[in-house]
Every structure is written in C-alpha cells, then in structure tokens.
Amino acid sequence: MTADIKLFDRPFFGYLVSRSSIGMANTMLVMALGWHLYQLTGDAWSIAFVGLAQVIPVYAFFFVSGIVVDYVPRIWVVRGCALIEAIAIFGIAMLMIDPTPTLWAVYTLVCLHGTGRAFHGPALQAIVPNIVHEGVLDRAVAMSTTVWNTAMILGPALGGFLIAWFDRSVYFVIAGIILFALLGYALIPTFRVTHTTSRTLRSFFDGMRFVKNQPIILGGLTVDMLMVGFGSVLVLLPIYAIDVLNVGAESLGVLRSMPALGSILVGVILASRPPMQGAGKKLFIALCLFVGSILGFAVSNVYWLSLIALFVYGASDMVSMNIRSAMVHRATPEHLRGRVSAVNMLFIQTSNEAGDFRGGSFAAMFGPVTTGVLGAGIAALVLIWSRWQFAPLYQLNRTSDLKPDV
Structure with a gap:
C-alpha cells in the first residue's frame, strides 16, 4: 500500500532544500566563529561563550516557541526565522571586517541568531508530518536526517576552504546560504492545525507534561542530552586542529565533516531498509560505540586516527538520532507537535550549545x-545509569509500536 505513496513531492522537496541550506549555514557559522575567535584570543572561553549565547534564547523562549509553532502556520514561522538568522549573520559579517571586532557585539548577534533558531528548530520538526503521508513517515524522517547530515558534511568541508580563501568575509557567504533556504520554503503551502482546546496557562506546559508521561520518549531525550552534553568533542575541534594536530582551516573542515559522513552512511542504510526491529537493543550498542569514539578522539594526536574516531562518532549518533526522532513523531498527537518539538529542541540544544559551553x-x-577523556567517562556513567533508569527504552522493538495518546 505504501509503495503508491509519494515521498518526494513538491513540499517535501522544498523542505529538504531548506533544511540542508540551514544545516550548512549553521555548521559553517559555528566552525568559522570557533576558528576566528580562537585565533584572535587564544582562549577557549571565547568559543565557550558562543555556545552560551546560542543556548540562552532556547531557554528564554522555550514556552513561547512551542505555542507559536502550534498556533501560527508553521511555514510562516520558518520563513520568518530564516530571515532573522540571515540578518544576524550579516551583522556578524560587518563586525568581523574589523581586525579587532568587539566581542560582546559578536556574542549579541550570535544570541539573535539563536533566537531565530529557538523557533526555527521546533517548527522544522513539527512540519514534517504535515507534508508527508503517515505511511512513509519513518522513511521521511530517515531521509530528512540524512539530508541534514549531508549538509553537515558539505558545510564544514566547504567552510574550511571558504575560510582559507575569504577569511572573515566568509560570513557574507553564510548569510546568503540562509537566504537561499527561503526558496525551498516557497514550495511548502500553508497548513493550519485544528485545536480542540483553548490557549490557557495550562496549555503552555502541555508539551512538558506529555514528555514526562512518556517514559520511552523521556528516556531517549534525557540520555541523548546528557551523553552529548557532557561527551561532545565537536566544540574542541578548532583547539585540536591548532594545538594538538597542528593542521589548518581546510583540515579542520574535514575533521568537522567526518561525524556527518558517518551519519549519512548510516542514514542512507536506514532510509532504504524496512522499519528497524529491536530498536532498543541497537540503540544501546550504538551508544556504547559513541562512548568509545569520544575516548578514541580525545587521546589521538594522529590526524587520520582522529578522522576515524569522528566517523564512528557520527555513525553511532545517527542511530540514536533516527530512533529518537521516529519515537517523537510517532507518539505525539498533532495538536501538540509544536510544544513537544519545543521540548525536544530544548533537550537537543541543551546537549549541543550548552555542551559547547x-x-x-x-x-x-x-x-x-x-576534557575529552572526562567527557567519555561521564558519558559511560550516564549510559550505565540509563540502563536501569529507563529500562523500557532499551526494550522497545519498533518505533511504530508507539501511538499518539489523544
């Protein structure tokens, strides 16, 4: 029956174009800021504050973003957010023309960019079930994640060369890539969600309440947040490139691309296969590999060994990401998608941006x-703890077994 259902129709194609553009621009921005700020200051705190500036808006607008995504047409939200992010990056580009830019002004614009992302991320997640048929939702999630990770490869790889060629002028290119996403969004029509409840103070907390009452989803989000938040090595890449591996901006771009290369390989496999069986057991194995890759990268001072460790890092994380995304999409009622996506993004960006800080x-x-060795140790302890704290998560057979509680 699902063989006759189209996956690559016009709206989903537009979504993929836009999501890949956003992904490329965001990874290029973070990598470029890490490279230039560490070159300017020689201080790892300068990189840490980029993560802090990005995560503050996520917490500040957490409740508002979920309500906006649920009650405002989601395509309007993503278009507006793309415009805000492009303006912020253009402002950063103007500041970075100065040989000694004012750092507080840079961080302020990074915070503005993060404000756009605080709404953009939940809207991008919530819009997928509106533009694809339920029969191909798992494939759409896998394909969407694969396209995202393709952008994670192209963004840093291209970004490394662009930094070498244009140096600080690279931020103008990044702003242009964000604007290109608006072309893809033009292919997506306006969808409105019907609500059976009114907007009350209680409704602001419905997303958190829903996740709290779903132990499998809560477990998946919590484990990812803690393991990535304490174990991620991506923020360390500019420091490793300059101080440990002694390589340039082009090689940094390749380093930053390797996790996404591992992710896309696994993503293509997942997208071409039937729904995963024994999802919980495979998740645990993937997380064990994730811990091992963190430790391997942390102790390596050989460039090609670091590349291999980062490849395994991305490949194992892709399994977790795919299972987690499918669980959230499968179990969430339509009228709560925006607020649940906001909760999901709170967990994700806490692990990523707060993890960068x-x-x-x-x-x-x-x-x-x-720092890398400590991260691997903490991630291992989190995994051991989660084995008994969230036992149902590792007993899950198929994500399609999860149904919305309406």
Missing part, C-alpha cells in the same frame, strides 16, 4: 585532552 570552559580550565 561545557566543552569550551572545561578546555580552558583543564586542557582539551583531559
């Missing part, structure tokens, strides 16, 4: 190698 600050205090 943690990694940068730890590197400033303990050095990059010690």
Whole structure:
C-alpha cells in the first residue's frame, strides 16, 4: 500500500532544500566563529561563550516557541526565522571586517541568531508530518536526517576552504546560504492545525507534561542530552586542529565533516531498509560505540586516527538520532507537535550549545585532552545509569509500536 505513496513531492522537496541550506549555514557559522575567535584570543572561553549565547534564547523562549509553532502556520514561522538568522549573520559579517571586532557585539548577534533558531528548530520538526503521508513517515524522517547530515558534511568541508580563501568575509557567504533556504520554503503551502482546546496557562506546559508521561520518549531525550552534553568533542575541534594536530582551516573542515559522513552512511542504510526491529537493543550498542569514539578522539594526536574516531562518532549518533526522532513523531498527537518539538529542541540544544559551553570552559580550565577523556567517562556513567533508569527504552522493538495518546 505504501509503495503508491509519494515521498518526494513538491513540499517535501522544498523542505529538504531548506533544511540542508540551514544545516550548512549553521555548521559553517559555528566552525568559522570557533576558528576566528580562537585565533584572535587564544582562549577557549571565547568559543565557550558562543555556545552560551546560542543556548540562552532556547531557554528564554522555550514556552513561547512551542505555542507559536502550534498556533501560527508553521511555514510562516520558518520563513520568518530564516530571515532573522540571515540578518544576524550579516551583522556578524560587518563586525568581523574589523581586525579587532568587539566581542560582546559578536556574542549579541550570535544570541539573535539563536533566537531565530529557538523557533526555527521546533517548527522544522513539527512540519514534517504535515507534508508527508503517515505511511512513509519513518522513511521521511530517515531521509530528512540524512539530508541534514549531508549538509553537515558539505558545510564544514566547504567552510574550511571558504575560510582559507575569504577569511572573515566568509560570513557574507553564510548569510546568503540562509537566504537561499527561503526558496525551498516557497514550495511548502500553508497548513493550519485544528485545536480542540483553548490557549490557557495550562496549555503552555502541555508539551512538558506529555514528555514526562512518556517514559520511552523521556528516556531517549534525557540520555541523548546528557551523553552529548557532557561527551561532545565537536566544540574542541578548532583547539585540536591548532594545538594538538597542528593542521589548518581546510583540515579542520574535514575533521568537522567526518561525524556527518558517518551519519549519512548510516542514514542512507536506514532510509532504504524496512522499519528497524529491536530498536532498543541497537540503540544501546550504538551508544556504547559513541562512548568509545569520544575516548578514541580525545587521546589521538594522529590526524587520520582522529578522522576515524569522528566517523564512528557520527555513525553511532545517527542511530540514536533516527530512533529518537521516529519515537517523537510517532507518539505525539498533532495538536501538540509544536510544544513537544519545543521540548525536544530544548533537550537537543541543551546537549549541543550548552555542551559547547561545557566543552569550551572545561578546555580552558583543564586542557582539551583531559576534557575529552572526562567527557567519555561521564558519558559511560550516564549510559550505565540509563540502563536501569529507563529500562523500557532499551526494550522497545519498533518505533511504530508507539501511538499518539489523544
């Protein structure tokens, strides 16, 4: 029956174009800021504050973003957010023309960019079930994640060369890529969600309440947040490139692309296969590999070994990401998608941006190698703890077994 259902229709194609553009621009921005700020200051705190500036809006607008995504047409939200992000990056580009830019102004514009992302991320997640048929939802999630990770490869790889060629003028290119996403969004029509309840103070907390009452979803989000938040090594890459591996901006771009290369390989496999069986057991194995890859990268001072470790890092994380995304899409009622997506993005961006602040600050205090080893150890402890704290998560057979509680 699902063989006759079209996956690559006009709206979904537009979505993929836009999501890949946004992904490329965001990874290029973070990598470029990490490279230039560390070159300017030689201080890991300068990188840590980029993560802090990005995550503050996520917390500040958490409740508002979910309501907006549920009650305002989601395509309007993503278009507006793309415009805000492009303006912020253009402002950063103007500041970085100065040989000694005012750092507080840079961080302020990074915060503005993060404000756009605080609404953009939940809207991008929530819009997928509106533009694809339920029969191909798992494939759409896998394909969407694969396209995202393709952008994670192209963004840093291209970004490394663009930094080498244009140096600080690269931010103008990044702003242009964000604007290109608006062309893809033009292919997506306006969808309105019908609500059976009114907007009350209680409704602001419905997303959190829903996740709290779903132990499998809560477990998946919590484990990812803690393991990535304490274990991620991506923020350390500019420091490793300059101080440990002694390589240039082009090689940094390749380093930053390797996790996404691992992710896309696994994503293509998942998208071409039937729904995963034994999802919980495979998730645990993937998380064990994730811990091992963090430790391997942390202790490596050989470039090609670091590349291999980062490839495994991305490949194992893709399994977790795919299972987690499918669980959220499958179990969430339509009228709660925006608020649940906001909760999901709160967990994701806490692990990523707050994790970047943690990694940068730890590197400033303990050095990059010690930070990486500590991250691997903490991630291992989180995995052991989650085995009994969220036992149903690792007993899950298929994500399609989860149904919305309406």
